[in-house]
Amino acid sequence: MCQDVLDRARRGDEHAFRELTDPHRRELHLHCYRILGSLADAEDALQETLLAAWRGLDGFEGRASLRAWLYRIATHRCLNALRDAGRRRPPEPQPPFAPPEPTRRTDVTWLQPYPDHLLEQVADTEPGPEARYRSKEAVELAFVAGLQHLPPRQTAVLVLRDVLGFSTSEVASMLDTSTTAVKGTLQRARAQLRARPSPGSVVPPGSPGERDLTQRFAAAFTAGDVEGVVRLLTDDAWLTMPPAPHEYHGRAAIADLLTTFTAWRGRRHLRLVATRANTHPALACYLARPAEPTAHPAGLLVLRPDGDRIGAVTWFLGHGLTRWFGLPPTVP
CATH class of the missing domain: 1.10.1740.10 (RNA polymerase sigma factor, region 2, helix turn helix motif)
Known part of the structure; x- marks a missing residue:
């Protein structure tokens, strides 16, 4: 400086x-x-x-x-x-169809995806020796979602120490507390994060295997082929729908949801536009009624490959994500 x-x-x-x-x-x-x-x-x-x-x-x-x-x-x-x-919480969306009963409901409904093109603009700053997570690993959806379940101070300490690699004394100074307090807070945060289910083996980003898996998912989802989509999932896959609190666990539960959506969709045209979010492949959804020449945003699907299948699908609802991802407001 x-x-x-x-x-x-x-x-x-x-x-x-x-x-x-x-x-x-x-x-x-x-x-x-x-x-x-x-x-x-x-x-x-x-x-x-x-x-x-x-x-x-x-x-x-x-x-x-x-x-x-x-x-x-x-x-x-x-x-x-x-x-x-008074923190903004997006209102729970009212879907045009009645979704089946979810496996569970979550209170973390404000989670949003992070565009990979913004990640690429982050300076490649070498984290301090205290860092435990690689920079890319620490922006995966599973990690960011896990942080939202921690008390705020635990989240801050864990990110400052284990992601950015600031020393204990630096973190204590930042948070106006003692090094002893930082150590105790960090220990509790790590224990809570370890207690959450961890993702399986992830396919290398941008690899031929990842591209093939994404293309097969997109083809089946666009065609309304529920069985084809389900065959691409792991047995213990999750489908979540922020900002809706619904979470579906396992092939059967996810198939019920997709069957309901496909029946409601009927003859509406669906188009998917490839993008990336949180280091994972993503697909922006656009829907149009049969007589309409233009399709409008209908959410964003983020896929988490797990080996040769998909371990998690996060279906972000809402229409305000296209500008963050540099996507068109409508497509033909």
Whole structure:
């Protein structure tokens, strides 16, 4: 960090401030997403972080790096959001068909996917020696969803230590607590995360096997071939539907849901557009009525390959995801 740039930023030079903070912008956004699980909330937290940094730059004394200082601000903004009783929760969608009774219901309904093209814009910063997770592994949906079940402070400590590799003393300073408290919080967070089911063997991203599996799933799903889709699933596969709380476990339960959806879909045209989310293959859904020449967004399917099958399907409902993924608002 150049002292001259810092001095100019402190004097109110916005260009100098952007020169200081832009290299960290994408990684801070990803940090906020990991803690909050929501793209929209992460964007809000990032903007609040940059505003707080701009206003508080005179208070930056340089004892820690600028990057660590920004992470401190971002983490506190995320913790405030998680504590806020008025945190935005998307309303539970009302599907046009009556879905079968789910295997279970979840209270984590704000989870959203993270576009891979945004991941590619994150600077390849080498994590500290304390990191336990690879950067890509720590953005997979199973990991991010698991974080949402932890108490907010446990989530923050685990991400700062095990994902970003900040030292215990650095994390204690960021969170205004003791190293003993950080160690205890981290121990509890790791234990809770280990207690959650872990994904099976994942096919290498972008491999021929992954592409083939995705293409076969897309073909069967588009054709309304429920049996064909189910044959591609592992026996213990999960299908979840954020922001709806419904979760379906196993081939039979997923087949019931897909059968209901396919019957409702009838002669409506379905088109899938390939993309990627959270390092996994994804398919944007567009639906059109028989007489309509244009198909409109109908959610996003994120697939988690497990060996030569699919271990999890996350069907994100809602229509606000296309802009994040650079997808068209409609397709022919």
